[in-house]
Amino acid sequence: MKRPAANNIGSALREAGISRRDFLGFCATLAAAYALPAASVGAIAAALEKAPRASVIWLSFQECTGCTESLTRSHAPTIEGLILEQISLDYHHTLQAAAGEAAEQARMEAMRANAGKYLLIVDGSVPLGNAGYSTIAGVSNVDMLKEVAQGAAAVIAVGTCAAYGGIPAAQPNPTGAVPVSAVINDKPIVNVPGCPPIPVVITGVLAHFLTFGGLPELDDLGRPKIFYGESIHDRCYRRPFYDQGKFAETFDDEGARRGWCLFKLGCKGPVTYNACATTKWNNGVSFPIQSGHGCLGCSQPGFWDMGPFYKALSMPTANVEKAAGIAAAAGVAAGAAMAVANRGKKAAAKAAHAPVTVEDLEKKP
Amino acid sequence: MSALELLTWARGPGLALALAAGLFGIVLRVFEIQALGRKGDLATARTITPGSGWRTILSRSLPPPGMFQRAPLTYAGGYVFHVGLAIAVFGFAPHIELIRGLFGVRWPGLPNLFVDAATVATIAAMLAVLAGRLMDPVKRLLSGFGDWLAWTLTFVPLLTGYAAFHHMSENYTLLLALHILSVELLLAFLPFTKLFHVVGLFMARWYNGDIAAKKGVAA
Numbered sequence: 001m002k003r004p005a006a007n008n009i010g011s012a013l014r015e016a017g018i019s020r021r022d023f024l025g026f027c028a029t030l031a032a033a034y035a036l037p038a039a040s041v042g043a044i045a046a047a048l049e050k051a052p053r054a055s056v057i058w059l060s061f062q063e064c065t066g067c068t069e070s071l072t073r074s075h076a077p078t079i080e081g082l083i084l085e086q087i088s089l090d091y092h093h094t095l096q097a098a099a100g101e102a103a104e105q106a107r108m109e110a111m112r113a114n115a116g117k118y119l120l121i122v123d124g125s126v127p128l129g130n131a132g133y134s135t136i137a138g139v140s141n142v143d144m145l146k147e148v149a150q151g152a153a154a155v156i157a158v159g160t161c162a163a164y165g166g167i168p169a170a171q172p173n174p175t176g177a178v179p180v181s182a183v184i185n186d187k188p189i190v191n192v193p194g195c196p197p198i199p200v201v202i203t204g205v206l207a208h209f210l211t212f213g214g215l216p217e218l219d220d221l222g223r224p225k226i227f228y229g230e231s232i233h234d235r236c237y238r239r240p241f242y243d244q245g246k247f248a249e250t251f252d253d254e255g256a257r258r259g260w261c262l263f264k265l266g267c268k269g270p271v272t273y274n275a276c277a278t279t280k281w282n283n284g285v286s287f288p289i290q291s292g293h294g295c296l297g298c299s300q301p302g303f304w305d306m307g308p309f310y311k312a313l314s315m316p317t318a319n320v321e322k323a324a325g326i327a328a329a330a331g332v333a334a335g336a337a338m339a340v341a342n343r344g345k346k347a348a349a350k351a352a353h354a355p356v357t358v359e360d361l362e363k364k365p
Numbered sequence: 366m367s368a369l370e371l372l373t374w375a376r377g378p379g380l381a382l383a384l385a386a387g388l389f390g391i392v393l394r395v396f397e398i399q400a401l402g403r404k405g406d407l408a409t410a411r412t413i414t415p416g417s418g419w420r421t422i423l424s425r426s427l428p429p430p431g432m433f434q435r436a437p438l439t440y441a442g443g444y445v446f447h448v449g450l451a452i453a454v455f456g457f458a459p460h461i462e463l464i465r466g467l468f469g470v471r472w473p474g475l476p477n478l479f480v481d482a483a484t485v486a487t488i489a490a491m492l493a494v495l496a497g498r499l500m501d502p503v504k505r506l507l508s509g510f511g512d513w514l515a516w517t518l519t520f521v522p523l524l525t526g527y528a529a530f531h532h533m534s535e536n537y538t539l540l541l542a543l544h545i546l547s548v549e550l551l552l553a554f555l556p557f558t559k560l561f562h563v564v565g566l567f568m569a570r571w572y573n574g575d576i577a578a579k580k581g582v583a584a
Contacts (some may be wrong), residue, residue, distance in 0.1 A: 185394035221367075231537060243477045247457050264462055271369060273540040306373045313541075314459035318377040320384050327385035328392050335396025342401060 001137050009210065010049025016036050023049075029200065030207055034216070034226050044211050044215040055110050055118040057148055060175055061141040062134050062168040067159035067247040068090035068094050070196035071203070087190035090118075093136070104137045111151050119209060120152035120187075125161040129176030145183055150158040154215055155180060155186040158202055163191035163222070168254030170307050181222065190215050191222035193274075201227045221301065223273070232269035232295045237279035238262065255291060266310040267294030274299040368539035375545040383549030384467075390556025391564055398568065411581035421574025422567055442494040449487030453523065456480050477530075484527050491520050515559045522547040 013023055013321070027045040031038065060297055072095070089095065090110035091103065098106055122145065131140035139147075149155055155179040160166035168177035175294040181189050192202055201278060208216045216224040233239060241247070241261040248255035248262055261267070269277075272295050276287040289295055294310075297303055307317030366374075399442030433440045453458055465471040474480075495516060498504045525547050527533075529540035555561060577583070 065393040134509065229535075234532065245474045245476045247458060247474075264460065270374065271541065300369050301367050302369050302373065306369055307376055311466065312459065312462040313376075314463045314545075316376055316380050316463070317373060318381060320381040320467065323381040323385040324388050327387075327389040331392025332396060334389070336392045338393065338397045339400030342397070 009051050009053065011048075012053070021218075030204055030223050034204075044207075047211040048207060051092050054207075054210060055114040056121060057107060057110055057118055057152075058089060058123070059141075059144060059148060060093050061122065061124030061126050061145070061162070062175065063159060063161050063362075065094055065194040067123040067202075068092070070194075071199045087304040094152070100137070107148070111148060115151040117153050117208075117344055118151065120148050120155045121158055122155060122162045124181055125165050125175075125177035125179060127168070127175035127177050128182075129174070133175045134144075142183055145180065149184045149187055152187055154209065155184055156202075156205055157181065157189060157191045157193075157222075158301075159197055160193040160195045160206045160298055160303050163193040164303070165306055166195065170303075188215055189222055190218060190224060193221075193223060193228075193299040193301075195296075195303065197299070198227070198279055198281065201275055219273075223299075227275040227279075228273045228299065230278075232272045232274060232275065232289070236269055236289055237277070238289060251292065253263075258309065262289060262292075262294040264312050265294050266308065266311065266312060268297030268300075268306070268309075269295040270313060272297040272300055366534055368542055372538055372542035372545070375542050375549065379546060379549050383552040386553035387555050390553075391561075393488070394556050394561060395564065395568070398565070406579065408579075410579040412578060412583050414578040414583035416569035417446055417578030417583050418573075418575035421577070422570040424574075425566075425570050438493060438497045442490045442497065445486050445490035446494065449483040450492060450519070450523070452483035453480055453487060456483070470567070479525075481530065484523060484530075488520075488523055488527065491516070511559050514554070518551045518554055518558065518560060 010023075024045055025043060027048060030037070031041045031044055037043070058068075068107075088135045091107040093103075096103055096106070126141045126145055128142060131142070134141045136144055157163045161168055161177070162180050165173075165177050165179050165333060168175055169179070179191075181191070190205055192205055192284075194201070201224070204227060205216060208214070208224075216226060219225050219228055221228075233242070236242075238259060238261045240260070242263055246255060246258075246260040247264045248260045250256065253267065256262075263270075267289065269289065276295070277289070280287045280290070296309055297306060300306070307313075307315075311317070428440050450474065455464075455472075457477075457480045460473055461474050468475035498508055498512070522544060525540060525544035528539060529544045532540075534540050551560070555563065
């Protein structure tokens with residue numbers, strides 16, 4: 001793993017060739033994201049520049065490495081990627097050069113040297129079904145998570161798998177996968193969901209920790225409100241078409257070519273909270289909806305189990321024909337039974353009918 | 366259970382349950398009413414007026430002479446509420462998608478602004494007719510639990526739908542789930558409350574129009 005000689009992030013970024021202008025631009029983005037006044041950009045830059053290289057241990061469990069790829073391969077070089085490099089990333093399977101016992105030794109050393117101060121980043125879900133489903137150096141994921149979390153200042157669950165279980169936890173969840181929060185409950189946890197999460201969101205949380213020495217405000221799902229406070233639908237540039245009732249009906253019709261709303265094609269933007277529509281991807285180039293595909297809702301719990309991807313949100317998620325057929329048949333049967341009962345009642349009333357003659361009526365009581 | 370899980374349940378098992386209850390009840394009541402039967406009419410019809418039953422279905426929706434002036438709130442409120450509700454239910458694109466998902470039929474949706482205005486008018490009309498019912502001593506006396514229940518079952522989906530559309534809470538997902546659940550409640554209760562008139566009025570009006578015509582009072 002590349003280890004810069006610099007002992008703080010500012011000098012490390014300068015060594016990496018990042019100009020002061022670019023760095024301030026990044027700080028301005030962060031200030032805007034955190035809804036801070038423009039005057040705070042200088043303060044953020046000063047704090048971030050002087051921030052010591054915090055020790056970070058990154059554990060990867062049941063995951064696909066997409067979260068790491070998102071951060072390191074999005075564009076080269078990005079300040080987001082460089083900040084990841086400049087922090088003291090003491091342990092990361094994919095990025096570290098060391099392997100085997102040497103790698104584990106590095107983790108133990110980092111835990112010992114920075115006890116109570118290091119950040120633990122986790123990507124991937126934790127299997128509870130069987131300890132052997134996912135192990136690192138012979139240690140089960142759940143044991144390693146508990147061991148490393150014990151001395152951590154905070155835990156950042158990166159990606160939907162670590163935050164909510166994600167695809168490994170999708171039905172029928174063969175490994176008994178759970179999110180980090182199901183195992184660790186005595187440490188502050190920040191969920192940074194997404195499949196994968198947006199790079200600037202990951203570094204935004206890191207930068208907040210480095211700049212302010214704490215974690216950002218979270219929503220009820222443990223996500224930083226600044227990035228997950230609004231739905232994709234509310235910030236989507238196609239929203240006016242939704243309001244006008246203009247929808248793409250297929251992926252290649254006139255509506256799709258004109259960039260109309262993708263709601264009817266199954267877009268989950270209305271129930272998905274993330275920053276895709278504002279920060280976008282690949283240095284602000286685009287995001288899925290801009291590329292012509294509806295949002296899949298990847299940053300929400302239950303991603304993968306909340307109905308078909310290509311059915312509109314208001315459409316049934318399951319086949320209801322069978323239930324309707326059985327109900328109609330039962331209705332006919334119950335109706336027939338009621339009809340028989342009513343006819344019986346009618347016949348009984350007829351049998352009990354006592355004829356009244358004119359003479360009867362004229363009789364004085 | 367998270368809001369999204371609730372929404373997913375409402376779109377799947379919840380919808381199946383509500384549809385099953387609604388369909389079961391509608392079939393049961395239609396079958397029961399039809400099976401009651403009538404004795405064969407042996408008399409010759411006084412007037413030959415084909416279509417009298419069908420015309421009555423429409424004519425009974427118009428106020429008899431002088432009645433609009435006597436009860437303007439009932440008629441105006443009733444018209445606005447029923448027409449507005451039809452626009453909100455059948456004009457909003459996501460609702461049309463639901464109908465397409467269930468029955469395979471579709472039609473173009475209306476602009477949201479128009480549907481929104483119709484919804485506001487419907488909510489206002491429903492509140493007005495409720496106030497009228499509460500303030501008029503005769504109507505209040507005639508109203509029973511079934512009337513209040515029917516009003517509530519109709520009003521809650523409108524209100525939750527309006528709140529969801531306008532994101533009146535940070536938790537849009539929960540509002541949407543509550544909206545769908547309230548519609549499912551309406552659907553499940555429909556056959557067993559006064560709301561059954563959405564089906565029963567056609568049968569009742571047709572029969573009344575047809576029998577009256579045969580007796581010489583053609584519609």
